[in-house]
Amino acid sequence: MNNAEPIGLYIHVPFCDGKCPYCDFYSLPADEETMDRYAERVAEEMGAFARKESHRVDTLYFGGGTPSLLGGKRLAYLIGKARECFGLQNAEITAEANPAKDLSGFFEELRAAGANRISIGLQSADEGELRLLGRRHTAMEAIKAVCDAQKAGFENISLDLMLAIQKQTPESLKRSIAFCVDAGIQHVSAYLLKVEPYTAYGRKKGELALPDEGEAADFYLLACAELEKHGFHQYEISNFAKPGFESRHNLKYWRCREYLGIGPAAHSFLNGKRFYYNRSLKGFLSGEPPVQDGEGGGFEEYAMLALRLTEGLTHEGCRARFGFGIPERIVRAAKLYEKGGLTVCNENGFHFTPKGFLVSNMLTSEILFAK
Amino acid sequence: MSVPRERIRNFSIIAHIDHGKSTLADRILEQTKSVALRDMENQLLDSMDLERERGITIKAHAVTLVYSAADGQDYVFNLIDTPGHVDFNYEVSRSLAACEGAVLVVDASQGIEAQTLANTYLAVDAGLEIVPVINKIDLPSAQPDRVRTEIEDVIGIPADEAPCISAKLGTNIDQVMEQIVKNVPPPQGDENAPLKALIFDSYYDAYKGVIIHVRLMDGQVHPGDTILMMSTGARFTVVECGYGRATGFEPSDGLSAGEVGYIAASIKAVKDARVGDTVTLADNPAKQALPGYRAVQPMVFCGIYPADGAHYSDLRDALEKLQLNDAALSFEPETSVALGFGFRCGFLGLLHMEIIQERLEREYNLDLVTTAPSVVYRITKTNGEVVFIDNPTNYPDPSLISMAEEPIADAHIYTPSEYVGNIMELCQERRGTFKNMNYIDTDRVDIHYELPLNEIIYDFFDALKSRTRGYASFDYELSGYKKSSLVKLDIMLNGEVVDALSFIIHSDKAYPRARKMAEKLAEKIPRQLFEIPIQACVGGRIIARETVRAMRKDVLAKCYGGDITRKKKLLEKQKEGKKRMRQLGTVEVPQEAFMSVLKLDE
Numbered sequence: 023m024n025n026a027e028p029i030g031l032y033i034h035v036p037f038c039d040g041k042c043p044y045c046d047f048y049s050l051p052a053d054e055e056t057m058d059r060y061a062e063r064v065a066e067e068m069g070a071f072a073r074k075e076s077h078r079v080d081t082l083y084f085g086g087g088t089p090s091l092l093g094g095k096r097l098a099y100l101i102g103k104a105r106e107c108f109g110l111q112n113a114e115i116t117a118e119a120n121p122a123k124d125l126s127g128f129f130e131e132l133r134a135a136g137a138n139r140i141s142i143g144l145q146s147a148d149e150g151e152l153r154l155l156g157r158r159h160t161a162m163e164a165i166k167a168v169c170d171a172q173k174a175g176f177e178n179i180s181l182d183l184m185l186a187i188q189k190q191t192p193e194s195l196k197r198s199i200a201f202c203v204d205a206g207i208q209h210v211s212a213y214l215l216k217v218e219p220y221t222a223y224g225r226k227k228g229e230l231a232l233p234d235e236g237e238a239a240d241f242y243l244l245a246c247a248e249l250e251k252h253g254f255h256q257y258e259i260s261n262f263a264k265p266g267f268e269s270r271h272n273l274k275y276w277r278c279r280e281y282l283g284i285g286p287a288a289h290s291f292l293n294g295k296r297f298y299y300n301r302s303l304k305g306f307l308s309g310e311p312p313v314q315d316g317e318g319g320g321f322e323e324y325a326m327l328a329l330r331l332t333e334g335l336t337h338e339g340c341r342a343r344f345g346f347g348i349p350e351r352i353v354r355a356a357k358l359y360e361k362g363g364l365t366v367c368n369e370n371g372f373h374f375t376p377k378g379f380l381v382s383n384m385l386t387s388e389i390l391f392a393k
Numbered sequence: 394m395s396v397p398r399e400r401i402r403n404f405s406i407i408a409h410i411d412h413g414k415s416t417l418a419d420r421i422l423e424q425t426k427s428v429a430l431r432d433m434e435n436q437l438l439d440s441m442d443l444e445r446e447r448g449i450t451i452k453a454h455a456v457t458l459v460y461s462a463a464d465g466q467d468y469v470f471n472l473i474d475t476p477g478h479v480d481f482n483y484e485v486s487r488s489l490a491a492c493e494g495a496v497l498v499v500d501a502s503q504g505i506e507a508q509t510l511a512n513t514y515l516a517v518d519a520g521l522e523i524v525p526v527i528n529k530i531d532l533p534s535a536q537p538d539r540v541r542t543e544i545e546d547v548i549g550i551p552a553d554e555a556p557c558i559s560a561k562l563g564t565n566i567d568q569v570m571e572q573i574v575k576n577v578p579p580p581q582g583d584e585n586a587p588l589k590a591l592i593f594d595s596y597y598d599a600y601k602g603v604i605i606h607v608r609l610m611d612g613q614v615h616p617g618d619t620i621l622m623m624s625t626g627a628r629f630t631v632v633e634c635g636y637g638r639a640t641g642f643e644p645s646d647g648l649s650a651g652e653v654g655y656i657a658a659s660i661k662a663v664k665d666a667r668v669g670d671t672v673t674l675a676d677n678p679a680k681q682a683l684p685g686y687r688a689v690q691p692m693v694f695c696g697i698y699p700a701d702g703a704h705y706s707d708l709r710d711a712l713e714k715l716q717l718n719d720a721a722l723s724f725e726p727e728t729s730v731a732l733g734f735g736f737r738c739g740f741l742g743l744l745h746m747e748i749i750q751e752r753l754e755r756e757y758n759l760d761l762v763t764t765a766p767s768v769v770y771r772i773t774k775t776n777g778e779v780v781f782i783d784n785p786t787n788y789p790d791p792s793l794i795s796m797a798e799e800p801i802a803d804a805h806i807y808t809p810s811e812y813v814g815n816i817m818e819l820c821q822e823r824r825g826t827f828k829n830m831n832y833i834d835t836d837r838v839d840i841h842y843e844l845p846l847n848e849i850i851y852d853f854f855d856a857l858k859s860r861t862r863g864y865a866s867f868d869y870e871l872s873g874y875k876k877s878s879l880v881k882l883d884i885m886l887n888g889e890v891v892d893a894l895s896f897i898i899h900s901d902k903a904y905p906r907a908r909k910m911a912e913k914l915a916e917k918i919p920r921q922l923f924e925i926p927i928q929a930c931v932g933g934r935i936i937a938r939e940t941v942r943a944m945r946k947d948v949l950a951k952c953y954g955g956d957i958t959r960k961k962k963l964l965e966k967q968k969e970g971k972k973r974m975r976q977l978g979t980v981e982v983p984q985e986a987f988m989s990v991l992k993l994d995e
Contacts, residue, residue: 032955047954085954213950239945260950275955289955298956315958323957326964330952362923381922383947387967388922 028080028111029292030274031104033064034285035087036303039122043156043222044184044215048287048301049087056303060285061096063307065103067284072107075293077282079108081271082115090119094131101135114139114178114270121159121167129174139269140171141180141211146187146194147201154188156222161201168205178267180209185245186238187215188231195241196248203252208267212245213260214238239380246376259330259379276331278324278343291318322390325352329386334366334373348372355392359385396469398584398651402577403471403608404524405488407516408498409506409866413528416560417498417569418474422639424566425458425470455491455594455606455653457636457643462574463567470573471608471653473593485515487669490683491593491608491653494522494577496569497544501527501535501557504543505833507807507868513548524572525552531559539834547833580651587679588612588620590648590656590672597717603660606637607672608653610683615647619675620658623682627665628675629658666717691723691739692800692871693746693766693850694783696893697753698735700760700984701972705734711757712736715749722749727784731893731975732762737784740766743850762975762987764893768846771798771874785895788881791932798874799899800846803828806857808865810836815860823848824899845899846871882907884914885928886980894990900931907937913990915939918982925980 037052037060052060071077082104084097097117104110116139117132119125129140146152147161164181171179181202185195202210215232217223223230233241246256254262258276261269274281283290286306289298296318299306321344328335337347348371356372359365364378364385378385408414458470473488489495495516499509516523525544527537537557544552556568594606614620618631634656635644648654660666671682699708709726716722723739740746746766753759769783773796782788804825806816810832817827820842828841844853849869857865880903884894898906907929914927918941929937949960974981 030955034954214946214948216950235946242946259948259952272953275952275957281955283955287954287956289958291955298958322964322968323961326960327952327957359922364922379948381944381947383949383963383967384922384944387964387971390964391968391971 027279028078030081030083030271030279030281031068031079031108032083032085032271032281032283032285032288032290033089033100034283034288034299035084035089035092035118036060036286037086037091038088038120039091040156040158041222044217046218046221047087050303052091056307057092057096059307060303061092061100063309064100064284068100068103068107071282071284077108077292079104079110079282080113081274081281082110082113083271084117086118088120088122089117090122090125090128094128094135097137098131098135101137105136110136116141116180116269116271118143119167119171121164124170125167126170126173129171129176133174133176138176139178139180140176141182141209142167142171144181144198144202145184146190147198148190148194151187151189151194155184165201165205168207172206178209179205179207180211180269181205181207183210183212183245185212185214185241186233190233190241192241192244195244199245199248199252202254209261209263209269210249210254211261212242212249214242242380243376255332256376257332259382273331276327278319278327289315294319325390326386329374329382329389330379332373334371336371338370340371351392352389355389359389365389396467398582399579400466400468401471401580401651402468402494402573403473403492403580403651403653404494404496404573404577405473405485405492405516405521406496406498407485407509407512408528409500409503409508409512412498412500412503412506412509413560414498415474417496417526417528417558417566418472420560420563420566421470421472421570422456422458423563424570425460455637456639457653458639460570460574463571464574468574469652470570473653485512486519487591487593489516489519489521491591492519492521493580494524494573496573497523497525497548498528498560499525499540499544501529501537501540502532504536504540504837505547505807507805507866510548510805511868511870522577523548523550524569524576525550525555526569526572527552527555527557528560530557531562531564543834582609582611582650584611584613584650586611586650587677588614588672588674589679589683590614591683592666592668592670592672595666595668595717597714598657601633601657601659603666603717604655604657605660605666605672606653606655607648609648609650611650611679612674613647613649614656614672614674620656620672621675621678622665622667623671623673623679624667625665625670627660629660629665631656631658633657690871691721691741691769692846693740693742693768694737695740695746695766696727696729696732696735696764696784697724697738697750698729698732698762698764700762702733704759707757708736708753708759708761711753711759712738714757715752719749721745729764729786729893731891732764735762739783743854760984762893762984765896766850767896768800768850770800770879770897772796773798782897785881785897786892788895788897791880797877797879799877799879801872801875802844802846802849802869803872804842804844804849804867804869806840806842806865806867807833808838808840808861810838812861812865813838813840816840816857816865819853819856819860820844823853824901843872844869845875845877847898880931882910883930884910885926885930886914886918886982887923887925888928889979903931904936907931910990911937911939915941917987917990918980920944921981 036049038049115137117137118141120143144164145155145157183198217227249262253264256262257268280292282292286299286303287301296315297312298315299312325335335348340348356365357367360367363375365372365374406414455473460468460470462468473491497513527540529535530537541552556565558565589610590607592605592607595603598604614634616631619628620631621628633644634648635642636654673679699705712724721741724736727737728734767783769781772780772782772794774793775795808816824845826843828843831839833839857867878900879897880900882896882898882903883890911927911929920941922944924943925941927939928935975984975987
């Protein structure tokens with residue numbers, strides 16, 4: 023079968039040279055041989071999918087983990103394989119990288135293979151904060167990585183920032199943002215630290231000197247304002263871009279479009295079904311099939327994801343997908359929060375403000391399940 | 394079953410809670426071989442789960458037994474079990490009206506307690522012969538002689554013949570039986586006179602319809618007879634009548650004067666078989682209905698609402714069914730802005746209220762929200778009109794009130810003398826007026842107070858228990874109304890009065906209570922998307938204020954790699970949670986929080 027709309031392809035690279043204490047993404051230390059076997063398995067899975075169904079892919083994203091750890095050659099091999107299987111016409115091809123060592127060769131290989139977007143885990147431009155985050159690089163190494171990527175020809179670079187971390191001050195946050203601005207990049211992901219239970223942070227939560235809820239909220243609002251001021255407009259809860267540089271791949275998630283995820287712990291939404299691979303490299307290498315996770319793409323799911331975006335929930339979007347506009351009770355509920363500055367409503371629909379994003383879990387539920 | 398009327402004995406057992414009433418009843422069943430030993434479930438007569446769990450008798454029950462006495466004759470014993478708790482005085486009185494005698498059980502280690510006296514007086518007032526029995530003589534702390542003297546001194550009945558028994562071990566039960574034969578007079582009545590039968594209990598059976606338990610005073614009744622309920626005028630044809638045996642119904646071809654039994658007559662309508670009514674024959678009716686039942690007056694009211702509005706009619710059906718078995722329960726529809734459609738229900742007291750709530754939840758599987766209990770206030774308006782207010786919502790504007798009165802109870806507390814200080818302190822806190830104090834014996838006293846009823850319904854029992862380590866017993870009777878300085882306390886959430894949280898209170902108590910309510914609400918209401926001011930006010934004046942701060946941060950910042958599982962699960966959970974939310978004005982409060990705020994205890 024041939025599907026008209028191109029899908030996204032996500033490849034989860036479950037390798038890191040160390041575990042950051044706040045991170046609960048699936049990753050393991052790795053040796054060359056395991057990485058070879060892993061790359062081979064991913065290639066096989068792609069081939070198998072392509073033989074089963076025919077899909078066109080127009081966004082490819084290597085996430086992790088630390089995709090840069092896999093090296094330029096393996097990534098180039100996988101890009102080639104993806105092109106073979108799914109075309110990759112006019113595709114946005116992103117790889118995440120951690121500024122750890124000299125990445126100039128890596129970026130060149132990647133660029134040569136057709137990658138056109140790099141996402142670098144900066145997290146902070148403050149050395150003290152980086153140490154407290156357990157990052158294994160300096161801010162200088164990060165700026166060098168950005169320069170290397172630019173030198174290799176990447177014109178679409180994203181930096182990750184973390185908000186509400188230990189020792190952060192409004193001034194240090196402004197300096198981290200200034201760092202991004204000065205680096206001449208096009209995209210920033212700025213996310214609030216969340217202490218997850220099964221992480222080193224989670225185990226010593228009481229000992230962490232983290233900002234309280236109100237301070238954390240203020241950091242977030244400050245980041246939104248500062249980034250906006252420098253031309254990075256917000257398009258999702260934690261994502262900011264120069265016009266035209268929004269992540270096409272990530273937008274597919276939030277717009278409830280379909281994608282195929284390959285690799286341990288990778289999630290897929292394909293042909294209306296959601297499924298995922300277990301969090302097990304061993305399982306993945308031994309050919310364990312993905313776990314089915316039911317139907318996807320229902321109205322509530324669609325709306326919940328849409329409300330992560332500044333474009334919000336629109337009558338037009340709903341109509342195109344479901345054949346009806348936003349139900350009246352939902353519009354009514356959204357209007358209740360306009361006065362408090364949490365939502366903005368207009369004739370097209372409604373969306374959340376940064377203040378609304380901050381409480382989006384509750385706000386989404388209050389609005390979607392209003393009577 | 395038929396024996397001459399001279400050999401029928403109709404009696405109840407009365408006692409203070411835990412003095413062994415139900416255990417004695419079980420032993421009597423055993424001794425009369427009414428139940429095979431292996432079928433004995435402890436406390437057979439307390440058939441409701443709730444009764445067994447709480448160790449109390451809520452409903453009257455009747456059972457017909459045959460006793461072979463020492464004189465070689467068979468006697469028919471009709472044992473009518475009665476509740477012991479003060480709330481159920483009405484049940485006691487209607488059970489007693491069906492009897493000629495009462496076995497008074499007194500604990501040999503504890504002596505006379507508040508309910509012993511209250512129930513004995515009811516029995517004496519009903520003209521019953523009292524058969525005193527001293528129980529629990531197996532306890533090391535038993536002092537039967539001292540208790541014997543107490544019975545004679547405090548109650549004023551001879552107790553020299555009182556059997557000393559252990560119902561638990563089955564010691565001297567035969568003496569109790571013989572005392573019943575000897576001292577309880579046989580029933581009077583004329584079996585040829587028009588039928589007069591007192592309904593002292595009734596319940597709904599899914600197959601037979603309403604089954605009524607009756608005591609025939611005069612006349613006879615047979616299957617096929619058309620019976621007439623004298624207060625309602627409803628007529629039914631008797632399908633079946635007979636005796637309630639310990640193990641089930643035993644149909645007979647008729648019942649006659651002096652006997653106790655049941656009648657099934659395809660009675661479907663709840664209102665047609667009122668407990669307390671007189672049954673007569675349609676074609677030969679009695680001229681006058683039987684007297685003898687104390688009118689039942691609900692003293693405590695609260696609103697009961699279904700947690701899910703869709704279950705309103707289920708709640709109504711359940712209340713109707715409960716009312717069939719419990720004439721003391723009253724209810725009428727009411728609406729609350731906060732809670733929707735529900736019922737204003739009247740109860741005999743707090744225990745009665747708790748039991749009804751629990752039965753609705755357990756037996757009818759209903760999820761309920763109940764408002765704070767209220768007593769009935771008597772308000773004289775400036776235009777001379779007198780109104781009774783049992784719902785704070787209906788409390789008139791203060792400018793229209795010329796006098797407010799509240800119900801006052803005459804309360805007796807029986808306690809070891811070491812707790813007198815604690816009790817007096819408690820009664821003072823509860824606006825009590827000391828009347829007098831009498832020594833029952835050297836170290837036990839009867840403290841007599843006048844207490845406002847609304848102070849009693851506010852966790853008085855618990856407070857008394859904790860201040861006397863459970864040693865004090867308490868009984869009260871409504872004695873009338875007294876002028877009082879009352880105010881209506883309103884709670885406002887986000888500037889809107891929440892009707893279900895309003896209550897009427899003495900002005901001296903308004904401030905501390907307001908503060909406590911506000912604090913509790915602030916603690917229980919989860920933070921929401923906007924700040925919620927909580928204000929308690931009296932007559933428009935704010936006397937306590939708290940704030941639930943707005944939620945600042947509640948976000949899953951990361952939603953990458955296409956893994957939306959977590960967000961979806963959260964959303965599902967929130968959706969479920971929304972169903973259990975109560976809209977109080979503009980504020981949503983989880984059901985659990987709402988309930989804990991309405992519960993006034995600590």
